[in-house]
Amino acid sequence: xxxxxxxxxxxxxxxxxxxxxxxxxxxxxxxxxxxxxxxxxxxxxxxxxxxxxxxxxxxxxxxxxxxxxxxxxxxxxxxxxxxxxxxxxxxxxxxxxxxxxxxxxxxxxxxxxxxxxxxxxxxxxxxxxxxxxxxxxxxxxxxxxxxxxxxxxxxxxxx
Amino acid sequence: xxxxxxxxxxxxxxxxxxxxxxxxxxxxxxxxxxxxxxxxxxxxxxxxxxxxxxxxxxxxxxxxxxxxxxxxxxxxxxxxxxxxxxxxxxxxxxxxxxxxxxxxxxxxxxxxxxxxxxxxxxxxxxxxxxxxxxxxxxxxxxxxxxxxxxxxxxxxxxx
DNA sequence: CAGTAGCTATACAGATTGTCCACTTAAATA
DNA sequence: TATTTAAGTGGACAATCTGTATAGCTACTG
Numbered sequence: 001x002x003x004x005x006x007x008x009x010x011x012x013x014x015x016x017x018x019x020x021x022x023x024x025x026x027x028x029x030x031x032x033x034x035x036x037x038x039x040x041x042x043x044x045x046x047x048x049x050x051x052x053x054x055x056x057x058x059x060x061x062x063x064x065x066x067x068x069x070x071x072x073x074x075x076x077x078x079x080x081x082x083x084x085x086x087x088x089x090x091x092x093x094x095x096x097x098x099x100x101x102x103x104x105x106x107x108x109x110x111x112x113x114x115x116x117x118x119x120x121x122x123x124x125x126x127x128x129x130x131x132x133x134x135x136x137x138x139x140x141x142x143x144x145x146x147x148x149x150x151x152x153x154x155x156x157x158x159x
Numbered sequence: 160x161x162x163x164x165x166x167x168x169x170x171x172x173x174x175x176x177x178x179x180x181x182x183x184x185x186x187x188x189x190x191x192x193x194x195x196x197x198x199x200x201x202x203x204x205x206x207x208x209x210x211x212x213x214x215x216x217x218x219x220x221x222x223x224x225x226x227x228x229x230x231x232x233x234x235x236x237x238x239x240x241x242x243x244x245x246x247x248x249x250x251x252x253x254x255x256x257x258x259x260x261x262x263x264x265x266x267x268x269x270x271x272x273x274x275x276x277x278x279x280x281x282x283x284x285x286x287x288x289x290x291x292x293x294x295x296x297x298x299x300x301x302x303x304x305x306x307x308x309x310x311x312x313x314x315x316x317x318x
Numbered sequence: 319c320a321g322t323a324g325c326t327a328t329a330c331a332g333a334t335t336g337t338c339c340a341c342t343t344a345a346a347t348a
Numbered sequence: 349t350a351t352t353t354a355a356g357t358g359g360a361c362a363a364t365c366t367g368t369a370t371a372g373c374t375a376c377t378g
Contacts, residue, residue: 002221003282011213018211023334037336048219052171052177052211056305058364060207062161063308068264069255083300094298098227100191105227105296109308129201137255141242146215148249149222191326208356254364319378326373334365335359347352 003048003150006031010039011049012152018052051120063091063109065116066137070102070121077128085126091119102133162207162309165190170208170309222250222268224275225296228282229261236287236296238263244285250278261292273291 003011009029014020022040026033043121045047058066073082079097086092086106106123116136124132125158162170168188173179181199184193202208217225232241238256245251245265253266265282269275275295278279 011215014213017213018213021334033335034358035356038355046219047216050214050216050219052213053211054177054208055212056170056174056309057206057209058305058308058318060205060209061308066255079166079298079300087301090267090311092301093308094303095299095301095304096225096227097298097300098294100294102294106301107303121291135257135259135261135264137257139237139238139256141253141256142246142251142254142255142265144218144266146252148219149217149252150215152249180365192366193327194325197324322375322377323377324374324376326371330368332366335363337362338360340355343355345352345354348350 003043006035007039007043007048010036010044010151012147014145015150018068033124053071058093058109058124063113065110065113066140067110067116069106069108069120069132069134071104071106071123072101072131073103073128074130082126083126085128085133086123089119089122092123103131160267164200165194166198166202166207166310169195170202171306172216173211174306174309195227203214216250219266221270224300225270226267226273226275226293227296228265228267228279228291229257229292230263230265230288231260231290232262232287233289234262241287244287245282248281251282 006029010025013025013028020028021038022036022099023033024038029036040049071082073079082104083095083097086095086104089108091108091110092106093109096105097103098105107114108123109118110119120132120134123129165188169184172184172187178276179187181195184191185195188195199208204308232238241263242254242256245263248267250267250269250270251265255264256262257264267275267278267282269278272295276291279291279293282288
């Protein structure tokens with residue numbers, strides 16, 4: 001499961017200028033339009049590209065506070081019911097189960113520190129959650145990105 | 160800094176079917192094309208929508224292991240030089256400075272647990288990094304999302 | 319009340335998309 | 349070696365969309 005040079009260049013191109021159409025991509029990459037179309041279809045079908053969703057900045061919506069909350073849960077209840085509950089809280093952007101002393105790791109946002117407390121309270125209320133521990137993200141020197149990873153791959157061939 | 164109903168519906172629509180054109184959006188939302196265009200321009204200008212990048216699944220590229228690495232750094236060196244170094248490691252997808260006992264929080268991916276060790280080694284080598292601690296993400300019951308947040312906002316009016 | 323901002327409706331040329339098709343390679347298979 | 353198969357190229361066509369402008373209407377503000 002890897003991608004080749006062309007795939008990588010295509011993804012990189014789209015990552016930098018996402019609004020480009022297929023035709024424009026083909027021009028920039030120096031290949032036929034059909035090729036780009038086929039590549040995109042294949043990348044999407046293989047699940048490499050999962051979508052082209054608009055990237056929304058929570059901060060721009062007033063959610064200035066971002067935090068990571070780790071949870072310990074009552075083992076007996078299992079992860080899924082807890083995750084389902086967490087999924088019902090809009091401010092919970094992401095949930096992972098993890099190794100180590102804690103059981104789950106969430107990324108949450110809030111409108112203020114006071115609001116963060118509310119969000120955490122809501123998390124604590126979730127049945128099965130035993131304890132939480134939070135750290136606030138003060139700054140994000142490296143925002144989420146995949147370009148370097150994509151550029152790095154190209155030694156591979158087809159799948 | 161909030162968005163109104165229409166903005167929210169527009170973002171939600173695009174989040175679900177990102178490939179839609181402006182015209183199609185206007186039809187679905189029941190407003191004029193110019194309105195959608197203007198809204199999109201404004202949302203982008205205001206920084207609410209930061210892009211439409213292709214969402215790439217690292218796992219589909221063979222990076223099956225995801226982990227969170229927290230760092231303690233030598234305070235005297237400051238965060239920035241460390242962050243710059245970390246930005247040079249493709250497998251480091253994201254870096255935040257945080258409150259609490261540790262100083263930085265990173266999301267990293269790797270091709271295997273053995274490979275993760277390599278990545279961590281590379282992080283440890285960064286000048287200014289004193290200590291690292293990692294947890295592996297076993298599962299992701301709630302993948303990153305902003306829809307619930309966007310849907311939740313609509314009580315607000317214009318900025 | 320005048321001015322501004324936002325939405326609607328309409329228009330038009332130019333560009334793009336979704337699909338076909340025929341032909342050429344390169345690689346895998348019999 | 350002969351034969352498939354997958355992938356890429358170049359071109360063509362109708363249908364659609366985009367960028368851009370115009371003008372009228374409404375709501376809010378000083």
